[in-house]
Amino acid sequence: MLIDRCVIEVRSGKGGDGAISFLHDKNTEWGGPDGGNGGKGGSVFLLAKANLNTLYNFRHSRVIMAMDGEKGHKQNMYGRSAPDVTVEVPVGTVVSIESTGEVLADLKKEGDIVMVAKGGRGGRGNVCFKSSRHRIPRVAENGHPGEKKRLVLELKMLADAGLIGFPSVGKSTFLNVVSRANVETADYPFTTLIPNLGVVHLKDGRSFVLADMPGLIKGAHEGKGLGIQFLRHIERCRVLIHMVSMSEERDPYQDYQTINDELKDYGADLEKRPQLVVATRMDEEGAEERKEKFDKQLGFKSLPLSSLTHLGVDPLLKKAMDLIEKTPEFPLKGIVTGGVKVYDAHLDKQAEDFEIVKLRPHVWHIQGEKVEKTYALINITTDEGIAKLVKYLDKIGVDDRLYDMGAQDGDSVTVGEFEFIYTR
Ligand SMILES: Nc1nc2c(ncn2[C@@H]2O[C@H](COP(=O)(O)OP(=O)(O)OP(=O)(O)O)[C@@H](O)[C@H]2O)c(=O)[nH]1
Ligand SMILES: [Mg+2]
Numbered sequence: 001m002l003i004d005r006c007v008i009e010v011r012s013g014k015g016g017d018g019a020i021s022f023l024h025d026k027n028t029e030w031g032g033p034d035g036g037n038g039g040k041g042g043s044v045f046l047l048a049k050a051n052l053n054t055l056y057n058f059r060h061s062r063v064i065m066a067m068d069g070e071k072g073h074k075q076n077m078y079g080r081s082a083p084d085v086t087v088e089v090p091v092g093t094v095v096s097i098e099s100t101g102e103v104l105a106d107l108k109k110e111g112d113i114v115m116v117a118k119g120g121r122g123g124r125g126n127v128c129f130k131s132s133r134h135r136i137p138r139v140a141e142n143g144h145p146g147e148k149k150r151l152v153l154e155l156k157m158l159a160d161a162g163l164i165g166f167p168s169v170g171k172s173t174f175l176n177v178v179s180r181a182n183v184e185t186a187d188y189p190f191t192t193l194i195p196n197l198g199v200v201h202l203k204d205g206r207s208f209v210l211a212d213m214p215g216l217i218k219g220a221h222e223g224k225g226l227g228i229q230f231l232r233h234i235e236r237c238r239v240l241i242h243m244v245s246m247s248e249e250r251d252p253y254q255d256y257q258t259i260n261d262e263l264k265d266y267g268a269d270l271e272k273r274p275q276l277v278v279a280t281r282m283d284e285e286g287a288e289e290r291k292e293k294f295d296k297q298l299g300f301k302s303l304p305l306s307s308l309t310h311l312g313v314d315p316l317l318k319k320a321m322d323l324i325e326k327t328p329e330f331p332l333k334g335i336v337t338g339g340v341k342v343y344d345a346h347l348d349k350q351a352e353d354f355e356i357v358k359l360r361p362h363v364w365h366i367q368g369e370k371v372e373k374t375y376a377l378i379n380i381t382t383d384e385g386i387a388k389l390v391k392y393l394d395k396i397g398v399d400d401r402l403y404d405m406g407a408q409d410g411d412s413v414t415v416g417e418f419e420f421i422y423t424r
Pocket of ligand 1: 186284
């Protein structure tokens with residue numbers, strides 16, 4: 001399995017700070033608070049797209065940043081929220097955190113999306129804070145910080161077609177001719193030790209992923225040679241390209257049967273996969289005659305190929321492509337596909353014991369022994385006191401709980417005699 005891997009850094013924007021300001025116009029010389037909220041910082045998302053098939057683009061742009069939210073303004077004007085940044089990645093990209101290896105998402109289908117860095121919430125302006133004992137607070141929240149993470153993106157490419165056959169029949173040479181895989185080839189058995197993949201682009205614009213497997217030999221299903229342990233990589237291949245050498249050292253038909261027996265004995269129904277039988281090394285002496293005899297034994301015509309002279313390359317690719325398009329995918333057992341995981345950084349917060357009750361529509365009340373005790377210790381007639389209380393409520397996760405309970409922008413929330421306005 002070919003693994004394309006890269007490390008990127010994602011940074012979400014900080015929320016804008018809330019404003020401290022007081023209403024004053026011609027008629028009111030000294031009015032109530034009117035400092036608006038800061039805007040939300042931009043978040044960073046990764047979105048799976050089927051038309052991409054490599055992570056190559058990330059080699060040049062490794063840092064993905066969303067902007068900060070704007071500060072709040074006077075006259076109860078909100079700061080502008082920064083736009084979210086959505087970056088497209090190929091379908092099949094697995095996203096994990098570099099330092100811990102924790103997998104955040106496995107983007108398996110077109111349209112799967114994951115938030116990888118959450119934008120900071122804008123700070124509340126002083127218009128949000130009222131208390132019966134302290135009517136004009138000079139308190140505003142700072143915007144919440146953005147997040148910064150280093151992520152590993154991995155793309156595991158699954159092959160559409162797999163090359164199988166005895167060692168030295170020319171599997172790797174063919175892969176090199178039709179793709180940019182550039183794998184080692186040599187005139188001794190088991191040159192290929194692990195499967196290689198290449199992307200094949202046809203002249204008509206279509207493309208498929210081709211896997212070159214280590215050679216198989218008799219007894220492979222019992223572990224002889226190398227190849228069989230890798231056959232699980234082609235369990236998902238829609239089409240098998242079975243290569244049989246027409247060079248004089250071998251008996252083509254016997255080789256062909258041996259490989260098919262091994263596929264059957266492997267036990268994953270690989271023998272039932274659509275197969276293209278290809279006669280390779282057709283440029284060699286006597287190949288024509290051997291192919292003729294081979295085709296008679298087969299009862300159908302094998303496809304002629306020479307990777308040296310390029311004879312038969314294009315017709316073979318076209319046949320393989322057509323067959324791939326006609327054949328449904330074979331799902332690997334035990335692999336669940338689909339699903340979107342949206343990673344929410346706020347879940348990391350430590351939860352503390354408190355309860356939120358809905359008193360009536362748009363009015364919420366926070367209660368609980370610990371919260372009430374803390375509240376009692378804070379002097380909310382001072383700005384410092386209010387700032388401290390607001391920070392505390394934020395730390396214990398009041399906002400997230402309100403969000404989960406369905407609170408809406410502008411709802412009123414009380415704790416003791418203190419009231420603030422909920423903003424998302
Ligand atoms: N004359 C001729 N030689 C070829 C052709 N294709 C491959 N060869 C030669 O055959 C030898 C084996 O080729 P590979 O592509 O390494 O064979 P393989 O099937 O990948 O072999 P393993 O990796 O060992 O399973 C190399 O020396 C190639 O140069 C061909 O079309 N014509
Ligand atoms: Mg090889």
